Amino acid sequence: MNKNGEIRVIVLGLIRDGKRIFVSEGYDPLKQSTFYRALGGGVDFGETSLQALKREFQEEIQAELTNIRYLGCIENLFTYNGRQGHEIIQLYQCDFADAKFYKLESLVFYESENHKHRAMWIDIARFKSGELRLVPEEFFNYL
Numbered sequence: 098m099n100k101n102g103e104i105r106v107i108v109l110g111l112i113r114d115g116k117r118i119f120v121s122e123g124y125d126p127l128k129q130s131t132f133y134r135a136l137g138g139g140v141d142f143g144e145t146s147l148q149a150l151k152r153e154f155q156e157e158i159q160a161e162l163t164n165i166r167y168l169g170c171i172e173n174l175f176t177y178n179g180r181q182g183h184e185i186i187q188l189y190q191c192d193f194a195d196a197k198f199y200k201l202e203s204l205v206f207y208e209s210e211n212h213k214h215r216a217m218w219i220d221i222a223r224f225k226s227g228e229l230r231l232v233p234e235e236f237f238n239y240l
Contacts, residue, residue: 101180108146108187109137110154110162111239114199117218118240120231127179132230135188136216138208146187157206158216161194173233188239 112119112135120133138153140146147165154160171186193199203217221240224231231237 104183104185106140106146106185106187107137108140108150108153108189109135110150110165110189110191111135111168111236112191112193113240114218116222117220119193119198119216119218121214121216123214123232125177130230132232133219133224134232135236140187147189150187150189150191157208157214158198158204160198162191163194165189165191168239171233171235173235175233186233188236190239 119136121136123132123134124130125132136154136157137150138157140149144152147167150165151162154162166189168188168190171188173182173184173186175182175184199218201218203215205213205215207213219229223229224240225237
């Protein structure tokens, strides 16, 4: 989450396998609502979004990416845990280099020592039906 009044530049990797996508599960305690988002993270100063994408996947789940293709930019205004957020998202389509990731149901990873996340494959139809919430909503334009 960015500091108040700051715009955060992030990169996300859209990974598809047939009719399912690989996403991270999040929870907003104030709204008591679960949401899902593609994996990725912040772009550091002096780093390209492509470099950040590769670094984030390596740091978070020790995964190499292949077939990386830039899809576009999404501006995301949102509220999380009662705070306003503003992100500029550089979105890439990519694949896992190692086929083992396509065989996993889910995996747990740590963004920091105390910040545990779960990533999983979810059928796109569950998002399109409204059963599960994919953020940001503009992400649907790329599915």
